[in-house]
Amino acid sequence: MRKILTALAWILATAAAPAWAAPDAAEQAQYDSFVVAAGASNGAARACGASEPDLAQHQATARKNLMQYAQEYGFASDGYETLFQKGLGEGKTMMEDMKRSGVDGCRGVLGGFQNERAISYEDMKNALAEVSDGLPGEKAQ
Numbered sequence: 001m002r003k004i005l006t007a008l009a010w011i012l013a014t015a016a017a018p019a020w021a022a023p024d025a026a027e028q029a030q031y032d033s034f035v036v037a038a039g040a041s042n043g044a045a046r047a048c049g050a051s052e053p054d055l056a057q058h059q060a061t062a063r064k065n066l067m068q069y070a071q072e073y074g075f076a077s078d079g080y081e082t083l084f085q086k087g088l089g090e091g092k093t094m095m096e097d098m099k100r101s102g103v104d105g106c107r108g109v110l111g112g113f114q115n116e117r118a119i120s121y122e123d124m125k126n127a128l129a130e131v132s133d134g135l136p137g138e139k140a141q
Helices: 002-020 025-047 052-073 080-100 106-116 121-131
Strands: none
Touching: 025 052, 025 080, 025 106, 052 080, 052 106, 052 121
């Protein structure tokens, strides 16, 4: 009986291992870059004159969705706020640089921002899968 239970436990553990496997360093770095990109989108939209309520909604939506993604796939999210703030600065700087060079990218930035500020978790997850060749743990097709 003990051998059967041990074998069953091993089978269950190995069958479920992919779902329990921690993300590797490259996947964690990619998750971190998604958080920075969310902050950059917010910072760029701020530089383009987005309203405070829209900025707050975008920030809350990004946080909710990306924290759920981290929980679902086992990413460390303790640095979320720092990474988002880093992105805020990068987005603002990017828009200031564009304006100095005579390029007005605000129309494109604000269009994407408006979509992101109310994006559902599933839509965000599908978008991340599209830009990263699949979801964490999946093989690229």
